[in-house]
Amino acid sequence: MIEFLMPSLGADMEDGTLIEWKKKPGDTVKRGDIIAEVETQKGLIEIEVFDEGTIGELLIQEGTKVPVGTVMALINPSGVPLETKEEKIPEKESIVLQPIEEKRIEPITAKKVVEIHIKASPLAKRIADDNHIDLSKITGTGPDGAITKEDVENAIAEREKIEIEKTPVEIEKRGTPAEAIRSAVAAAMSKSNREIPHYYLEKRIDMKNALTWLQIANEHRSVKKRLLPVTLLIKATAKSLTEFPELNAIWDNGLHLKKDINIGFVVSLRTGGIIVPALHQVNLKNVDEIMDALNDIIPRARALRLRSSELSDPTITITSIGDGGADLVFGVIYPPQVALIGFGNIQEQPFATEGMIGIRSCVDVTLAGDHRATDGLTGSRFLFSLNKHLQTPELL
Helix, strand or coil, rough: CCEECCCCCCCCCCEEEEEEECCEEEEEEECEEEEEEEECCCCCEEEECCCCCEEEEECCCCCCEEEEECCCEEEECCCCCCCHHHHCCCCCCCCCCCCCCCCCCCCCCCHHHHHHHHHHHHHHHHHHHHCCCCCCHHCCCCHHHHHHHHHHHHHHHHHHHHHHHHHHHHHHHCCCCHHHHHHHHHHHHHHHHHHCCCCCCCEEEEEEHHHHHHHHHCCCCCCCCCCCCCHHHHHHHHHHCCCCHHHHHEECCCCCCCCCCEEEEEEEECCCCEEECEECCCHHHCCCHHHHHHHHHHHHHHCCCEEEHHHCCCEEEECCCCCCCCCCCCCCCCCCCCCEEEEEEEEEEEEEECCCCEEEEEEEEEEEEEECCHHHHHHHHHHHHHHHHHCCCHHC
């Protein structure tokens, strides 16, 4: 059986609450199917499965808080009959008894040993078993200390009272969604500052060619299909990362390069805080597909309705201030990633080219790098490549 584990959806995540199973035992699943919904600090997340097969057993009950890495379900791999996974118990030879006396031999299990030493009425035992009550923790009030039906019912009532008393504390602790998001951001950024030795580089890029090409390209598109400048920034970043794969990586007891370029895009939430979903395989997408991906993922991110892979897959992060924002942004790397690209506001600035000073639309770009993974030379060459690609937008 394949063990399906509670995934980690970021450096700040320790556990999640299973809200609903979307599959049941016997259902077939394939890569990308939604198997469950889990509530985390980042909202209600759709959890995907990345194996193919048949659901064998669901091990966690809905409503349970589950630590990261806990086995939640068992999946029978495709092509493996279910019966091959069953444990077969060899048949025992029958025991021939003397005809003068019939005997019945039963193995004594650990449960029976406990029951032998606990005095309880049959009805009390049945009620306790149905409600998962441990009889060994109940003091009996019946004859000779025997546990009665009333004793078990009192234990059930006491347990329910404790659960009710805990509920307001849990709600108060979790707070509002905005407070939960802020708490998650605080945990991740604290970990980043504590563990990652940052270095920063900055480059000013002339956006005249890119914006001119964008204006012409949008003339042939409907209003809903028009491209934003950020699509060119994202695509140029992806093309540059193919040349500098050390920046498209994670640090986990060493540098691990990633094959797919899954760019985490910072989305500001209206209630405060940020969330960083992944745009998958950006290196394989054209600018129209990137625009479609942004139009899909930004509303879902703001509604806190993302898939697990969109939170766990980013290999590098882009933060873009957008129109009217700050001129420059120095980002904090999101662990375990090793780099973050920051784009400031595109604005008109004095810019020298070919010995002449003119006014150009420019963007100030910063790179935050993890000094354990790369150094300033690699980062500088990456920014040079990014500039090169943005000067030839028709090739993007």
